[in-house]
Amino acid sequence: QVQLVQSGAEVKKPGASVKVSCKASGYTFTSYGISWVRQAPGQGLEWMGWISAYNGNTNYAQKLQGRVTMTTDTSTSTAYMELRSLRSDDTAVYYCARGSLGCSGGSCYSIFDPWGQGTLVTVSS
Amino acid sequence: EIVLTQSPGTLSLSPGERATLSCRASQSVSSSYLAWYQQKPGQAPRLLIYGASSRATGIPDRFSGSGSGTDFTLTISRLEPEDFAVYYCQQYGSSSWTFGQGTKVEIK
Numbered sequence: 001q002v003q004l005v006q007s008g009a010e011v012k013k014p015g016a017s018v019k020v021s022c023k024a025s026g027y028t029f030t031s032y033g034i035s036w037v038r039q040a041p042g043q044g045l046e047w048m049g050w051i052s053a054y055n056g057n058t059n060y061a062q063k064l065q066g067r068v069t070m071t072t073d074t075s076t077s078t079a080y081m082e083l084r085s086l087r088s089d090d091t092a093v094y095y096c097a098r099g100s101l102g103c104s105g106g107s108c109y110s111i112f113d114p115w116g117q118g119t120l121v122t123v124s125s
Numbered sequence: 126e127i128v129l130t131q132s133p134g135t136l137s138l139s140p141g142e143r144a145t146l147s148c149r150a151s152q153s154v155s156s157s158y159l160a161w162y163q164q165k166p167g168q169a170p171r172l173l174i175y176g177a178s179s180r181a182t183g184i185p186d187r188f189s190g191s192g193s194g195t196d197f198t199l200t201i202s203r204l205e206p207e208d209f210a211v212y213y214c215q216q217y218g219s220s221s222w223t224f225g226q227g228t229k230v231e232i233k
Contacts, residue, residue: 035222037170045162045170045213047222059220062126095169101217108157109176110217115169 002026004096004116011122012086019082020119022096029077030054033099035112036070036081038092046092050099051079086123093118127151129214129225137233144201146228148214153194158217161190161199164227165210173212174199204230 007021022034036048049060051070058070069082079096097112128151138144148159156177162170172181174190177197187202201208209232214225 037224044226045164045215045224047215047224050222061221097170103157107176108155110158110160110215110222111172111175111181112160112162112170112215113172113181115171118169 002098002114004098004114006094006096006116006119009120009122011124014087014123014125016086016123017082017084018086018121019080020094020096020121022079022081022116024077024079024098027098029072030074033101034070034072034079035097035099037095037097037112037115039095039118040089040092043092048081048094050101053079083121086121088123091121091123093120095119126221127154127216127218127223129216129223131212131214131225131228133228134226135229135231137231138204139233140204140206142204144199144204144208144230146199146201146212146230148192148197148199148225150195150197150216154197154216154218156193156197159190159192159197160215162213162215163208163210164213170213201230206232 003025005023030053033052035050051058053072071080095118096116100111130149132147159177161174164170178190189200191198211227211229213227
């Protein structure tokens with residue numbers, strides 16, 4: 001079955017960097033994209049960015065531009081999200097999701113499915 | 126950036142009742158790119174509806190989506206105990222995605 005398995009929880013100090021991994025299985029990795037979404041404690045969902053696993057093209061949320069880098073390793077079907085210069089308000093659960101974006105047979109679609117289990121990143125001094 | 130506003134913030138209903146959740150966009154959204162997700166406590170979100178009205182694989186037919194332009198609706202025809210959760214709408218446009226702030230459906 002299609003599955004995304006993320007790396008474990010992290011505790012970081014302000015100013016540090018974190019790199020979260022997302023290993024995909026059960027489908028052809030390069031046929032889809034990966035989106036990253038985060039959720040601060042008790043808050044809603046915030047889209048962070050998208051990477052095409054086919055060609056490595058990325059789109060990042062404007063507020064994170066310059067601090068976030070998304071990459072993929074097609075040899076291991078793994079996506080990575082690195083966030084730098086961490087602040088306390090970066091404390092959140094970080095999710096990866098398989099992304100489908102395109103048009104086929106005259107209809108277009110945008111789908112995030114399935115999602116990884118989430119990785120808690122805590123930023124604290 | 127397109128802002129999605131969901132209402133109400135919280136919906137208090139009993140099992141068996143009908144739930145109607147609203148998602149309003151700050152500007153017109155392509156129906157093709159409007160999705161709904163369900164999230165239960167401690168779990169990752171799950172895709173319910175894409176293309177404004179298409180149910181994802183395995184989603185029961187008591188869930189339905191409708192709408193166009195700036196107004197979209199998720200309807201749960203008869204609430205089951207497992208449907209009490211938070212629901213988010215999401216849109217794609219101009220190479221970015223945004224989510225609404227969520228509607229919590231709680232047991233009355």
